[in-house]
Amino acid sequence: MKVLEIAGKTVKTLVHFTREYPIGFSFLILCVLLGAYFEIWDPLCPLPAHEWNATNLKLISGTDPDDFSFAVFGDNRNSKFVFENLLKSIDHDLGIAFAVSLGNIVSRGKKERYHFFIKQVKDTLGVPLLTTMGNRELKAKGPDLYHEIFGPAHYSFHIGKNYFIILDNVSKEGLDLIQKDGWLERELYNAQTYDTRFVFMHKPPYNLPEESSETLKQLFLKYPVTHIFTSHVHGYFEGVWNSIPYTISGGAGGKLDGIDPDHYFYHFLKVTAKKGTIDVSIKQVQGPDYPWLDRLLYYIMLTLSSFSIHLIKIACFFIVGCLAVHIYRSESGKRK
Numbered sequence: 001m002k003v004l005e006i007a008g009k010t011v012k013t014l015v016h017f018t019r020e021y022p023i024g025f026s027f028l029i030l031c032v033l034l035g036a037y038f039e040i041w042d043p044l045c046p047l048p049a050h051e052w053n054a055t056n057l058k059l060i061s062g063t064d065p066d067d068f069s070f071a072v073f074g075d076n077r078n079s080k081f082v083f084e085n086l087l088k089s090i091d092h093d094l095g096i097a098f099a100v101s102l103g104n105i106v107s108r109g110k111k112e113r114y115h116f117f118i119k120q121v122k123d124t125l126g127v128p129l130l131t132t133m134g135n136r137e138l139k140a141k142g143p144d145l146y147h148e149i150f151g152p153a154h155y156s157f158h159i160g161k162n163y164f165i166i167l168d169n170v171s172k173e174g175l176d177l178i179q180k181d182g183w184l185e186r187e188l189y190n191a192q193t194y195d196t197r198f199v200f201m202h203k204p205p206y207n208l209p210e211e212s213s214e215t216l217k218q219l220f221l222k223y224p225v226t227h228i229f230t231s232h233v234h235g236y237f238e239g240v241w242n243s244i245p246y247t248i249s250g251g252a253g254g255k256l257d258g259i260d261p262d263h264y265f266y267h268f269l270k271v272t273a274k275k276g277t278i279d280v281s282i283k284q285v286q287g288p289d290y291p292w293l294d295r296l297l298y299y300i301m302l303t304l305s306s307f308s309i310h311l312i313k314i315a316c317f318f319i320v321g322c323l324a325v326h327i328y329r330s331e332s333g334k335r336k
Contacts, residue, residue, distance in 0.1 A: 048118040052150045056128035063097040065160020073268035074102030074231025079253020086285045087124040102231035103134025103202035109141045134202040135170040163191035167201040174212025188223035195276035196226040204230040235264040
C-alpha cells in the first residue's frame with residue numbers, strides 16, 4: 001500500500017508540475033529523451049570499417065618482392081592539416097607500395113574519431129595502410145572497438161624474402177600472454193629463413209615494463225631482427241638497442257615533444273627493401289605556422305564533416321539552450 005501511495009503522490013506532483021510549468025515539463029522530457037538518445041547512439045552507430053588490416057593486406061599482394069618501398073609513421077592523433085599533408089606526400093611518391101601506422105591514429109578510441117581517420121585515409125591516400133595499436137586507442141571504448149574495426153592487434157605477413165611482424169605492446173603489461181607465450185617466438189623462428197625481418201610496435205622496447213622489455217631483448221637476440229620501428233615519442237630518433245637498429249617516428253601530426261629541430265619535426269619514413277638490403281630515409285612534412293590551428297581545424301571538421309549525426313547533436317543542444325533561457329525568463333516573470 002505504501003508503494004501505491006508513493007506512486008500516487010508522484011503522479012500528482014508530475015501533473016501539478018505539468019499544469020503549472022508546461023514549458024519546464026517539456027524541457028525536462030526533452031532532456032530525458034536527449035540523454036537516452038546519446039546513450040543508445042554509440043552502439044547503433046555503424047563501424048567505419050571491419051577487418052581493415054586484413055582487407056588492406058590483400059591489396060599489397062602485387063608488390064614487387066625484390067625491390068619495393070613502404071612508408072612508416074606514427075602519432076597523427078586525429079591531426080587534420082599535418083596528417084593530410086603527410087598522406088598526400090606518401091600518395092604522390094609512386095615508389096611507395098603501402099604504409100604502416102605505428103599507432104595513436106586517434107586521440108581517443110571512439111567511433112566518431114575512427115570515422116574521421118578512415119575518411120581522411122580514403123579521401124587522401126591511394127595505397128594500402130596497415131595499423132598498429134597505440135595507447136590512445138585504449139582510451140574510451142578501448143581495444144574491443146579497435147579489434148572490431150581493424151582486426152587483431154598483432155599479426156604478421158611477408159613480401160618475397162621480407163618478413164613483417166606487428167606487435168601490440170600498449171597494455172600495462174606490455175606484451176600480452178598470447179604474444180609472450182609462444183606467438184612471437186614462432187613468428188621470429190619462421191622469419192629466420194627470410195632476408196629481412198621488420199618489427200613494428202607503438203612503444204619503444206625500453207619504455208616497456210621490465211619483463212616485456214627483457215622478453216623482447218632475449219627473443220630479438222636469439223632470432224636476429226633487421227630493424228625495429230616504433231613511435232610513442234613525438235619526434236624522430238634512431239639508434240641501436242641491444243645491437244638491433246631502431247627508428248622512432250612519432251611526427252605524423254600530434255603535438256611534438258620538444259623544439260630541437262634535429263629531432264622534433266613532422267615527417268614520415270620511406271623504407272626501401274631491395275634484395276636483402278634496406279634504406280631508411282626521412283621525409284619531412286609541412287606543418288602549420290600555428291600548431292594550435294591544426295587541432296582547432298580537427299575539432300571543427302570532426303563536428304561538421306566526420307559524421308552527419310553531429311549536426312543533429314548541435315541542433316538539439318541549440319534547442320535545449322533556447323528552451324532553458326525561455327524557462328528561466330518565464331519563471332523569473334512569475335516570481336515578480
